[in-house]
Amino acid sequence: DTAVSQTPKYLVTQMGNDKSIKCEQNLGHDTMYWYKQDSKKFLKIMFSYNNKELIINETVPNRFSPKSPDKAHLNLHINSLELGDSAVYFCASSSNRQGRRLRGYNSPLHFGNGTRLTVT
Amino acid sequence: DAKTTQPPSMDCAEGRAANLPCNHSTISGNEYVYWYRQIHSQGPQYIIHGLKNNETNEMASLIITEDRKSSTLILPHATLRDTAVYYCIAKGPRDKLTFGKGTLLTVNP
Numbered sequence: 001d002t003a004v005s006q007t008p009k010y011l012v013t014q015m016g017n018d019k020s021i022k023c024e025q026n027l028g029h030d031t032m033y034w035y036k037q038d039s040k041k042f043l044k045i046m047f048s049y050n051n052k053e054l055i056i057n058e059t060v061p062n063r064f065s066p067k068s069p070d071k072a073h074l075n076l077h078i079n080s081l082e083l084g085d086s087a088v089y090f091c092a093s094s095s096n097r098q099g100r101r102l103r104g105y106n107s108p109l110h111f112g113n114g115t116r117l118t119v120t
Numbered sequence: 121d122a123k124t125t126q127p128p129s130m131d132c133a134e135g136r137a138a139n140l141p142c143n144h145s146t147i148s149g150n151e152y153v154y155w156y157r158q159i160h161s162q163g164p165q166y167i168i169h170g171l172k173n174n175e176t177n178e179m180a181s182l183i184i185t186e187d188r189k190s191s192t193l194i195l196p197h198a199t200l201r202d203t204a205v206y207y208c209i210a211k212g213p214r215d216k217l218t219f220g221k222g223t224l225l226t227v228n229p
Contacts (some may be wrong), residue, residue, distance in 0.1 A: 090163050114161075
């Protein structure tokens with residue numbers, strides 16, 4: 001009954017390859033995110049999708065392309081992998097519906113357990 | 121987002137209360153204070169959040185000063201499993217969640 005699940009957990013690949021990381025959430029949330037945590041442990045947002053629409057796109061190379069086939073899934077495809085892409089990638093989800101009591105409030109983010117990508 | 125300042129590390133004895141401070145002197149009126157933690161090799165985990173009033177849930181308590189310029193996360197009875205990096209984040213309703221360096225809390229037996 002994992003809330004936010006990512007696959008694979010580990011991914012080792014060579015420079016120049018193309019790879020995808022999948023993310024699924026079963027919380028009924030309408031917003032999903034990708035975060036990157038580098039070797040120095042800094043956690044930075046990359047993308048955010050709300051109802052399958054891109055709403056946040058930080059300064060990320062064009063080689064990274066998120067795809068959201070439906071509200072429960074946000075996959076990350078990476079082309080032409082480079083050594084510097086090695087990191088842990090976290091998927092997350094939240095609900096941004098505005099209720100009567102929670103006007104303007106975003107629910108806390110639920111994170112997956114990460115995908116450790118190693119590019120050799 | 122308002123900048124937050126946290127000590128880089130803290131120690132706590134098992135069974136004692138862990139009090140983690142956070143300074144957010146430039147916080148604006150619509151920014152909430154969120155606390156997350158990241159246990160080694162896991163994704164960040166939401167702990168608690170608040171706007172003005174003190175908050176308590178099954179995990180922790182959040183004490184926010186009256187001027188809202190600082191807050192304290194309290195883990196009432198720390199266990200070894202509470203060893204983690206704790207992040208204090210000030211965030212408005214439409215802001216993205218931005219993580220700083222956090223505080224590494226080490227709970228010692």
